[in-house]
Amino acid sequence: MLSVDRHGPGSMQYTQSNDMRRIDIGTARRVLSAHLLPHNMYHVSSNNDHQSIAIEHRDLDQISFNRVIYDERIKVESPQFRNFNTLMIIRSGEVSARHGAASFSAKAGDVVLFSGKARSIFEFSAEFEQMTLKIPTSIIDAVAGNHNFSAHLRPGVLRCDTNPLLQAIESIYASIGQPNDIYRSRVVRKEAERLIAAMVIAACGDAGQPAEASDFPPSLVRACAFIERNLGGEVSIEDLCRVASISASGLNYIFKRYLGFSPLRYLALCRLEAANEMILRYPARQITEIALDCGFLHLSRFSGLYAKRFGELPSQTRNRALGALYRPN
Template sequence: MTTLLSERSCIFNQADAYAVSEYVNQHVGSHEIRMPPKGQPRASISHRTFSSLDLCRISYGARVQVLSPALESIYHLQILLRGHCRSFARDREQIYTPGEILLINPDDPVDLTYSADCEKFIIKVPVGLLESACVEQKWVLPSNGIRFAASRHDLSTLECFVQLLGLICQEAESAAAPEVQVLYERLVASKLLGMLASNVARQIPAQSQGQGFEAVRQFIDAHLRKEISIEQLMAVARVSERSLYLLFERQVGVSPRDYVRQRRLERVHELLQSPAARSVTEVALDHGFLHLGRFSEAYRKRFGELPSQTTRRCQEGLAVNG
């Protein structure tokens, strides 16, 4: 099997199991362990951080039960290297043996029991990395988050992915440059989404994301004089808050709130150039700019002149033409 972390990455070797567990809590995922009351099991762990990924190889030296309500913001992909593992989640029990992969979703309750001779490799993948990869691939990001199917995965069918992990471990131990690490982490995310069954819809018309944004854009333009909440935009786009921010990042490169503020400035700029323009203060307040000093500075940065200069320039133009 491809080498997944060498002795160069060793953090604890034949150490107290609870000390190793505390290290895992700090770096790999929140959990608690339950072990036999007798004996002094010796645990070992190797660990590397690689961009936003965490790579970990661990053995506890005794039968151990690992529990967690949920991992919340991360996915755990575990490769069983030695021994066996019993997984019990959502009233379903499975036994994993060497050469099999277990993937734990962020909302999955964790109840895993490992044999005394068990050794496993874990790669921790943040939710945001997978969601960004989903948007980059122009796939539909589920409103309730990406969730992988609870199916068994054999290393023989994922050989290329395991080789990729081996390369990543080598790069991590060789202190690869940050830009190299980013390329590898994006490749991991794309590979996981492409090769494992999930709730992500992969084949969609290319314009779907744009059409979803167009509805939001029209709503914003129609309500620039009113309060516009993130919840309203989520309802119009029919996506989660997470997906909404990713949609705006992909379409316009700014957050929803920044885009609304930008459109309000543009609308004020249009109105101040109108022959029937009201005072700067009235127009600004009408569009939610309550702090006039900040409004003037934001306007100047956006259009290269103060609001009063815009109105003066337009009035002078009218006078010359009139």
């Protein structure tokens, strides 16, 4: 039987009996509920092929955050990390991995990033503990563009301090786990996801800090300012080229180089973010009016893009915002 006991912050002790086919789930649950997060935020599972305890956080819609503990050396082949950035924080033990054509090893205290379409093969040491944060690249890109971050997250072993990041993430999950229904709303979870993505970029991105406005070419600054002033009107590539005094190919290059999006994709994201903010701030307004104010002429197309961006329909965001507004204290 494998049991887990916590001895001070960040440390665990592993003990085994002759029965290697079982895990003391009760012990794990008691310890983890006391020291990690509320019970409904995780599940404990076992696999007879190897001994492990997995605590997976379920409450966020697109970001998963889990802790896995192995008590014997194993080899795992992972499927493709398609459309995800996966951050593995090594808490104890060692891991050797092959991610596409790259090979590397990591030890306790290291942070490993996997991304793209490559298949990965891991070999974990005995008494290995990891925490894994899996974030869709769409969230990383959107947050980076909206907040002017340098979001170049390259696969491999990263050199960054993740302790503040982990503390902040656990605090977010703990807040969402509170009994107040507002913390369980999809709107709040979406905001939490974007906050987590911003913290990952700040902790592990190349620059690690928001880019200053002076870091951007003047042509890009002018184009972005024009977009912000005209979210409700017609904005064409020709308009942006004229304002930025740059060719269409040059415009596309600077947007992708500094923001990670094409100009029209950035325009659409700005409009969606503006619509989301207006729905949350003025839930009594009609969705159609807000869509038109933000430059969307076709409600069905707006609803589809909105659902893809935020994980719910505009009407669902509105209903949740209204519920939070009129819920008695």
